[in-house]
Amino acid sequence: MKQKYIIIVAGGKGTRMGAEIPKQFLILNDKPVLIHTIESFFNYDKTIKIILVLPEEQQNYWNELCAKFDFKINHQIVSGGETRFHSVKNGLDTITEKDVIIGIHDGVRPLVSKDVIGRCFDKAAEKGVAFPVIPVVETLRKKTEKGSITVNRADYCLVQTPQVFNSEIIKKAYQQEFSDTFTDDVSVVESLSEYSVYEVEGARENIKITTPVDLIIAESIINIKMK
Amino acid sequence: MKQKYIIIVAGGKGTRMGAEIPKQFLILNDKPVLIHTIESFFNYDKTIKIILVLPEEQQNYWNELCAKFDFKINHQIVSGGETRFHSVKNGLDTITEKDVIIGIHDGVRPLVSKDVIGRCFDKAAEKGVAFPVIPVVETLRKKTEKGSITVNRADYCLVQTPQVFNSEIIKKAYQQEFSDTFTDDVSVVESLSEYSVYEVEGARENIKITTPVDLIIAESIINIKMK
Numbered sequence: 001m002k003q004k005y006i007i008i009v010a011g012g013k014g015t016r017m018g019a020e021i022p023k024q025f026l027i028l029n030d031k032p033v034l035i036h037t038i039e040s041f042f043n044y045d046k047t048i049k050i051i052l053v054l055p056e057e058q059q060n061y062w063n064e065l066c067a068k069f070d071f072k073i074n075h076q077i078v079s080g081g082e083t084r085f086h087s088v089k090n091g092l093d094t095i096t097e098k099d100v101i102i103g104i105h106d107g108v109r110p111l112v113s114k115d116v117i118g119r120c121f122d123k124a125a126e127k128g129v130a131f132p133v134i135p136v137v138e139t140l141r142k143k144t145e146k147g148s149i150t151v152n153r154a155d156y157c158l159v160q161t162p163q164v165f166n167s168e169i170i171k172k173a174y175q176q177e178f179s180d181t182f183t184d185d186v187s188v189v190e191s192l193s194e195y196s197v198y199e200v201e202g203a204r205e206n207i208k209i210t211t212p213v214d215l216i217i218a219e220s221i222i223n224i225k226m227k
Numbered sequence: 228m229k230q231k232y233i234i235i236v237a238g239g240k241g242t243r244m245g246a247e248i249p250k251q252f253l254i255l256n257d258k259p260v261l262i263h264t265i266e267s268f269f270n271y272d273k274t275i276k277i278i279l280v281l282p283e284e285q286q287n288y289w290n291e292l293c294a295k296f297d298f299k300i301n302h303q304i305v306s307g308g309e310t311r312f313h314s315v316k317n318g319l320d321t322i323t324e325k326d327v328i329i330g331i332h333d334g335v336r337p338l339v340s341k342d343v344i345g346r347c348f349d350k351a352a353e354k355g356v357a358f359p360v361i362p363v364v365e366t367l368r369k370k371t372e373k374g375s376i377t378v379n380r381a382d383y384c385l386v387q388t389p390q391v392f393n394s395e396i397i398k399k400a401y402q403q404e405f406s407d408t409f410t411d412d413v414s415v416v417e418s419l420s421e422y423s424v425y426e427v428e429g430a431r432e433n434i435k436i437t438t439p440v441d442l443i444i445a446e447s448i449i450n451i452k453m454k
Contacts, residue, residue: 140385159367
């Protein structure tokens with residue numbers, strides 16, 4: 001298979017957590033969220049090249065954490081940009097190797113499994129663009145001018161990361177001007193209207209840590225897995 | 228305020244849990260899920276009338292559980308029907324009192340808070356129909372004939388229970404023939420096209436226990452609250 005890269009985007013400033021510490025650095029069980037995230041990809045493939053995008057002002061702190069937790073997995077640190085789009089773009093710009101497979105992952109999704117990562121990279125290697133989705137399990141309503149209406153939840157799915165791409169596709173997509181309709185990396189590719197995108201099965205446990213409750217939920221999930 | 232009723236629907240046969248025991252009977256911390264659920268409503272209002280809809284074949288087991296856990300909150304037991312719709316209808320049929328406020332709640336949502344319950348009952352008393360919703364926090368995609376597309380998640384919300392109604396409205400709605408487009412009780416009312424329905428703020432913690440992971444998550448949430 002082609003060389004794999006993973007760009008881990010950790011731009012969080014921590015404001016939504018009600019904590020001073022950015023959420024990617026919060027301690028989940030015995031180590032920071034971001035160490036879990038990086039380990040998930042290293043455990044999937046020890047030859048994957050890891051690029052961590054981090055706000056410049058957090059890089060010293062991250063280096064201290066790596067020392068404190070004796071964290072030795074090799075990774076390149078790149079400075080974040082003004083928005084997530086700009087952060088991803090900075091990460092992509094450091095990849096000069098041609099014809100590789102590039103995943104992009106939220107730093108605050110530490111529980112992503114080997115299976116989910118593998119499905120995304122395998123499908124992207126075959127089709128060019130792949131990303132994990134999970135079904136909507138609750139009743140879903142859509143706002144309309146006259147109030148909201150129930151829609152058929154089976155017609156919808158929720159999108160997770162890693163979103164994985166052939167390098168030429170994702171680099172071309174990120175040549176576009178920034179738009180605030182870009183909610184994730186797949187939507188950046190879709191705005192080119194040139195490529196088909198492919199869903200693979202995600203996992204409910206692959207949660208994004210955005211609130212204090214999420215951190216507790218993540219701890220429970222890890223504890224079940226260790227049993 | 229008018230007399231309040233809550234119909235708690237616990238029809239689960241347990242097949243999705245990978246366990247033999249129906250999920251409403253699983254032990255959450257120190258007692259069955261269903262006991263937590265009933266206590267949530269009793270703690271909200273000690274004068275609320277509680278109707279529990281349970282498959283006939285589970286009623287003996289439930290009575291044993293009540294004895295075992297010394298559970299004394301007064302509630303009426305009604306037999307479940309073929310589908311959730313029929314179960315709710317059976318519950319509604321036992322309410323003969325006029326001009327009351329009736330809530331309908333999933334038996335497997337034990338973590339519903341007093342605040343959420345209160346918002347639903349207060350709004351329903353004022354407007355006739357109220358239900359709790361939470362925002363969609365992940366990227367949402369909609370299936371189309373040409374594959375899926377990203378939609379604006381801010382236009383959507385996820386629906387929880389309790390869904391609460393003026394008794395005349397919900398009883399009239401349940402006079403309709405069953406349709407498989409009825410995904411929740413609000414959608415039954417909406418198919419009459421006569422009444423406006425009102426959203427109130429739900430809570431992420433008000434989860435529906437449908438998988439083994441959910442049970443662990445629920446335990447963590449309870450443990451945080453007790454701290």
